[in-house]
Amino acid sequence: MPTIENASRTDAGLASELRVGVMRLRRRLAAERHPDNELSLGSMAVLGVLYRTGEATVGALAEHERVQPPSMTRTINCLEEGGYVVRRAHESDGRIKLITLTESGRATVLADRDRRDAWLARRLADLTPAERETLRAAAPILDHLASKE
Template sequence: MPDLSHGDDAAAVNSLRSAVMRLSRRLKHQRVDESLSPTEMSVLGTLVNCGTATPGELARKEHVQPPSMTRIVALLEAKGLVRLEPHPEDRRQKVVTSTEQAEVMLKESRRKRNTWLAELADGLDEDEWAKLRAAAPVLEKLAHL
């Protein structure tokens, strides 16, 4: 674990936080559908990646309260981006699944964001790009802790 009382570790953590926040804000503007919030896009991404989930599972994965997720799912359903179906084992619950429309939109959004990041990375030299490639799995791990 980084020692935040140590100058180098504290500076690295501060720099990482700042860079991730700036990149995140800029990536949020690279959307295909401006009517969806970043959280709604994230929910769609989670569903496309994992297949199906209950609203409670989505709330845990997205770090939001269950009532908030219920509202998000209802909004996405009204837009035709998710389907709600009875849970196969627990009829009191529903299972949320992304629609083909959501998958197409998410694919286009990812393409747009990847293109933007690739264009941004054109400003890096080969050594910087190699370091970024090496850091990507570590950043991915941090995102899922």
């Protein structure tokens, strides 16, 4: 019968295996970015958030990406200079600035996503149906782990 100590050791081993596997996959997916894309992974993450959620304040983006607002402001400034985002005043409070994805930003997100999704789909095709089903079940769990504090 498993003890709490054995379960902790087993969880620690699982944690280590997941960390290594997820980090290797992240690095591999990062390497598959569109060759014309010169944006940092952090900048792409911000564009991705705006694509998924719509416009947001710098503060909300900083909180989502777990960075300090001044760091997010620098990222937004670079994205704005590149034509990927625009700032606009909030309808009811002009002091609040909302960051919105431009068509160029949207196209950049989609091109980058399509390229990496295609690479991953090719790798998934090499797996057995059972392995793909296991990953299908694990995907929401991994997302849940990533969103925890």
